[in-house]
Amino acid sequence: MNDLYREAQALLPLPPATFHILLAVADDDRHGYAIIQEVAERTGGALRLSAGTLYRSIQRMLEQGLIVEPRQRPARDDDDERRRYYRITPLGTAAARAEAKRMADLVGMARARGLVPGKV
């Protein structure tokens, strides 16, 4: 666990695209297009990942071991042969958690200075 923590710390800060992709696959395996849709939905359409950015991030995340391509694919009606699914790894979870904590700490510091989110 300790090793995982240290390894995840070494990856911080995560690029925003990476963080969003981790969030998108956190609860369920997803394919590329589904990730894009999930991110867009979650951010209310503010962030629309392009295909290039998505797969460049995915390639790097695969190399870093943040996600894997699972052997069994979820049985779904709309499953398509060409689609590749991605699943979060323990390291991926650890990295997402560490990044979230890093940002929470930052927000905490800002709040201590009176810079409260929501106030403009």
Add this chain to the structure above:
Amino acid sequence: MRAYRWLLRLYPASFRHEYGGEMTAMFARRLRDAGGPISRIGVWTSAVGEILANATLVHVDILRQDLRYTMRTLARTPGFAITAVLIVALGIGATTAAFSVTDFVLIRPLPFAAPDRLVKLYERTPGYGRVELSAPNYRDWKQASAFERIGLYHLMTANMLGAAEPVSIAGAAVTADLFPTLGVQPLIGRLFIEGEDRQGAPGVALLSYRLWQTQFGGESGILGRRVTLNRESYAVIGVMPREFRFPFSDTQLWTPMRFGEQDDTDRNNNWLYSVARLRPGVTFAQTRAELQTLAARSRQQYPKENANVDAALFRLSEEVSEQSRLLLIALCGAAGCVLLIACANLANLLLARAIGRRRELAVRTAIGAGRERMIRQLLTESLLLAAVGGAVGVVVARTAVPLLTRLVPVTLPTAGVPAVDSRVLLFAMALTAITGIAFGLAPVLRIGGDAEIAGLREGSRSGGGRREPLRAALVVAEIMASVVLLISAGLLIRALWTIQAIDPGFKADRVLTLATGLMVPQYGKVAAREAFYSRVLSEVRSLPGVVNAAYGSYVPLSRKMRGGIWPVAVDQNPLLPGTRDVAFIRFVTPAYFATFGIPIKAGREIGEADAQDHKPFAAIVSESFVKRYWPGETPASVIGRRMTFAFADRVVVGVAGDVRMRGLERQAEPQVYLSHRQVEDDSIPGYIPRSLAVRAATDPAAFAPAIRAIIRRADPLLPVSDVSPLTELVDDDKSSRQAQLRVIDMFAAIAFVLAGIGIHGLLSFAVSQRAQEIGVRIALGAQPGDILRMIVAHTARLAVAGVVPGLALAYAAGRSMQALLFGIAPSDLPTYAAAVALTMLMTLAGTAAPTLRALRVDPIAAIRTE
């Protein structure tokens, strides 16, 4: 959709294969969702921008990854990495340095306006390709319609007063047309104008930038300042630009040449140098033809004086001597050999490494690494080696270029020193990079089909057993190039030895020479000179430790004056106008021969009795004079013979040994020595003895201050210059050659070592690859002697294959640089034998370690791995 797929090609192939399909599907979906044509255009635009940006980033990602991987693999094999970088650095550095200097001297245009239209005009007579112009011939020939303008100059040395201290300065007297012909403007002030170069005009002078800076502190009020040059007053009218050097790189001062065109009617007084600018559109060949016509007309009009005299035309850029030119070309050839050997070595190293890595590559292919990814990775490695090697090569070149500047002749009218040439650097780097790529990729290209299975097989003999013709060819090329370099260097060494063994004709040890600028009219009178010499010489001789001292016209081998010939007629023959019978003329004081250690072969030397009123005048001739004008006679038998020389009848009173006046590499020409008193007052002022030589019992340089003090007491306004031991002049004469030799030696040594490394590398690898085969042979009963014979035979075949064409090429190289060889034949047997022996030795030395390893192969162990 096809357009989108085509755009995807901007991504690396591996990325495209992996994600291209999904990206295309995604794009199709977005296009479908878009609806109207406007939003479709929007989808397209954003897709193009997105691909451009992301493809670049993916490439950078891969590059970073490959670099990391390369650093890791290179760090695992530091020996390979360091060797490869050093080889590349040596090759690139040597080539760049050699070419930078060559470009500076031979290729770069001279720093004048339209330099290709500048020519030099000379006279040509049998045996002399470049003779200065006589004034009447100049007047006749300058009419040539091809010339837009023509300027004249001659060299001079000026004693300058009026600056920090009396100094002797190398300068040139020029006509007003010279600077406009060259197309230069002064930095400040003005150039000479028409009329300032006539007799009786007020004295004006132009300074070089350096002289202005060193002697006048660069002061701005220099214009109009008066200086004294050779006791005449001159006004400074301008300073030339910093880069301007003419005619030589050490020229510091220009004065108008007081050339009364009608004064000089002697067609045999050759003393004018000329530079002409051709009219635009006139070719060099047309000009030469026109001048030959003019010269032919002169021969008809003046059959006596101009017999055999032709006009000779050279481009200004061709003023670099044949020796310098040849030498630089030889240098480039040597550098090319070094680069070739370096590339061959690099190729060899990479091939060996690649063959060793076939297994690794096969494994990576098997686990799914694409060919394209591996090619990219190997390319990264090759380019990294070339780049690091190139960076170290820049250091090598920057160190080497200053060492090579000794090869830049002083006669080059240009400022500055050669600098590392970035174009050559890039060229050499590109060449090594291509070598790296070509040979680094070979194994990947060979992998394909089922080779990867073979590579994976347990105990595969990765490349063993199979012959490696490519690597053998590389080693043969290396041996060949090193043979060429060794022989060329050997021939030059032999030439230097021959020159070092040359007797200059005098004994240079413990002799100090210096120049005192005795000027006319003050010292034009014999009596005035005599008073000065006898005072200075007697005081110098009375210094404890001084053995002897004498004055003479010039010091042999001096940097300033190596010529000085005069017409002569022997016995009762009349002195013909325009005669080509000439001899060196030197006026000397008594004890001249004793001081220089020039042997007297018969008769006596010049003595106190040879005074102005003592007739007949005495002459001492050299042995070469006897050989030329009294062939068949002995030194003793010519004593008492008569000659007409230097405006007087003279009788031979002695014969002296030959002195190599013009340089150690030049044959001694006929020489005549005269008493400085046996000449009319104010006659032949150019040869007034101005050089003092002092022979001491100990280190002569220690006497310089005392001698200077003596001269200052005798004439406080006389500048003393060129103080140097005579041995230094002799060494100087050899030094350019020694410098040349050091450079060529350096290249030969580098090539030799590189070739040795290459041969060692090849054989070590070959033996390790054949360990199993050797083990089997031993198991089957082969004796160590058989194994030894097998390996030595292999090596010998390679050596012979390299040496034979190497010999032929070396002979061709030797022929083309024959002018540098000082009589050593380009087929000099000892040199060839030594070079071949060295090469064989190097090859054998390269073989020794691998052979021993082969002999120690344990048959059981070797076979067990099978």
